[in-house]
Amino acid sequence: MNRFNQTIAQPAQSALSVNKVIKNTYMLLSATLLFSGVMAMVSMFFAMPPIAYMVSVIGAMLLGMFVLPRTANSSAGVGVIFLITGMLGFGLGAILTLYLKLPHGPQTIATALGGTGVIFLGLSGYALTSKRDFSFMGGFVFAGMLVMMVAIIANIFLHLPFLSLAISAGVMLLMSAYILFQTSQMMNGGETNYIYATYSLYMAIFNIFISLLQILGIFGGDD
Amino acid sequence: MDNIWLQIAMAVTIGMMLFFLFPRAMHWMKNGPKAEQGDWMAAVIPLLAVVAFVILLVMLV
Numbered sequence: 097m098n099r100f101n102q103t104i105a106q107p108a109q110s111a112l113s114v115n116k117v118i119k120n121t122y123m124l125l126s127a128t129l130l131f132s133g134v135m136a137m138v139s140m141f142f143a144m145p146p147i148a149y150m151v152s153v154i155g156a157m158l159l160g161m162f163v164l165p166r167t168a169n170s171s172a173g174v175g176v177i178f179l180i181t182g183m184l185g186f187g188l189g190a191i192l193t194l195y196l197k198l199p200h201g202p203q204t205i206a207t208a209l210g211g212t213g214v215i216f217l218g219l220s221g222y223a224l225t226s227k228r229d230f231s232f233m234g235g236f237v238f239a240g241m242l243v244m245m246v247a248i249i250a251n252i253f254l255h256l257p258f259l260s261l262a263i264s265a266g267v268m269l270l271m272s273a274y275i276l277f278q279t280s281q282m283m284n285g286g287e288t289n290y291i292y293a294t295y296s297l298y299m300a301i302f303n304i305f306i307s308l309l310q311i312l313g314i315f316g317g318d319d
Numbered sequence: 320m321d322n323i324w325l326q327i328a329m330a331v332t333i334g335m336m337l338f339f340l341f342p343r344a345m346h347w348m349k350n351g352p353k354a355e356q357g358d359w360m361a362a363v364i365p366l367l368a369v370v371a372f373v374i375l376l377v378m379l380v
Contacts, residue, residue: 233362242344
């Protein structure tokens with residue numbers, strides 16, 4: 097009888113913990129996106145120079161690599177994730193200040209923001225409702241990220257406009273695939289830490305927004 | 320992007336991230352679950368929708 101009860105209880109407990117991870121992730125993601133937006137506005141208010149973007153991204157990447165793994169299993173991880181997203185938002189403000197000076201800047205920013213929201217919600221909704229396991233995309237997504245990083249490092253020094261556009265398009269597709277993969281990981285118990293899940297999804301949203309902004313900036317407003 | 324030292328710092332940081340990500344990529348490529356019939360199609364359709372949506376946004380701006 098005891099064994100029978102355990103058999104029923106285990107899947108129920110597993111489903112509960114999956115639901116908890118998903119709920120906590122989306123709550124923390126909403127809070128970090130809001131905080132990031134506030135920091136971007138602060139940065140725009142002070143008209144930060146473009147150099148602030150690179151400094152913030154470098155700082156956030158270092159925090160993500162060295163500090164987050166040590167704190168992700170404690171409450172300090174929440175503070176670290178706010179620090180990372182706040183820095184990225186602050187850096188983003190410097191880029192948005194540049195775009196606002198362009199003829200169609202405000203329209204481009206609004207379109208990129210709305211587009212990013214639609215892409216994220218659409219892909220997350222699809223992954224959550226389709227009940228498919230997209231874990232098979234892991235190899236493709238991570239190998240693609242490695243290729244993109246090599247291309248990004250090369251273009252930091254080469255400044256090739258075509259390569260820059262190709263990187264933006266590639267990053268957009270990879271991050272879209274990553275949203276499917278990460279959401280699926282949360283649903284199937286592959287990702288049990290909501291701080292890591294939030295960090296992953298935030299980075300995907302951030303990269304999609306930056307890439308979309310660049311693509312719209314290049315192609316949009318041709319008059 | 321004019322500051323060469325900042326560019327080097329950015330390249331080094333991304334290089335470090337590459338180093339961090341490499342074992343994870345290798346793990347997923349070797350041990351990740353294999354796609355079953357129809358799995359890739361289910362993934363490609365939303366990605367194509369994203370491409371179409373971006374083209375639409377470019378035409379709107």
